Amino acid sequence: DAMVIQNPRYQVTQFGKPVTLSCSQTLNHNVMYWYQQKSSQAPKLLFHYYDKDFNNEADTPDNFQSRRPNTSFCFLDIRSPGLGDAAMYLCATSAGQLAKNIQYFGAGTRLSVL
Amino acid sequence: AQKITQTQPGMFVQEKEAVTLDCTYDTSDQSYGLFWYKQPSSGEMIFLIYQGSYDEQNATEGRYSLNFQKARKSANLVISASQLGDSAMYFCAMREGKDSSYKLIFGSGTRLLVRP
Numbered sequence: 155d156a157m158v159i160q161n162p163r164y165q166v167t168q169f170g171k172p173v174t175l176s177c178s179q180t181l182n183h184n185v186m187y188w189y190q191q192k193s194s195q196a197p198k199l200l201f202h203y204y205d206k207d208f209n210n211e212a213d214t215p216d217n218f219q220s221r222r223p224n225t226s227f228c229f230l231d232i233r234s235p236g237l238g239d240a241a242m243y244l245c246a247t248s249a250g251q252l253a254k255n256i257q258y259f260g261a262g263t264r265l266s267v268l
Numbered sequence: 269a270q271k272i273t274q275t276q277p278g279m280f281v282q283e284k285e286a287v288t289l290d291c292t293y294d295t296s297d298q299s300y301g302l303f304w305y306k307q308p309s310s311g312e313m314i315f316l317i318y319q320g321s322y323d324e325q326n327a328t329e330g331r332y333s334l335n336f337q338k339a340r341k342s343a344n345l346v347i348s349a350s351q352l353g354d355s356a357m358y359f360c361a362m363r364e365g366k367d368s369s370y371k372l373i374f375g376s377g378t379r380l381l382v383r384p
Contacts, residue, residue, distance in 0.1 A: 187371070195376075197313070197359075197372075197374055199372070242311050248370075255363070255370065256303070256315055256318060257303075257372060259305075259312060259313035261312040262311040262312060262313075264311065
């Protein structure tokens, strides 16, 4: 009964070849987040959606885009992956309420760039 | 800017013993939230425990408890009766932002290894 589902778990792409990572949720949460986690580092927020409102972090490269077609799904598009984009990509959701607003994470997609 | 510091890159603990993972934070906000997450080698981030800045009691969730010392700005995680399955990376995080779609600021993590 996974609540935040990321597909695929492992993705291999070629340098410069566009890739899309998928996240879906069964929690009906308002907020969906995308984090990038490089090896032995803490996760770093790329952007998030509150419902349809997109919020980009100031230092997120233009190479990274996101789409949220409906409440349940959110996609991360990397337009031209470079070697430095190899990382674990984590999707998270939260209910969008102030008190004890827990972020729940998916299992992640580990991206390799050849 | 808010900051989370975890000073223990790695820790060992004997199975069935208790272990404390340190976390200190820095913020000028009066209202904030602190979280602990566990990340096994498989990569998923598993929520463990939450402490709100106005919570008077230390948070507990099963074998996990949070030793919250507000004046010292510390929020240490205590795991009692360690199990082999507790071997993982542990991240302390703070909520940044006052609106409903806050972001998490993570510490650098502590890798815990439980010895049989």
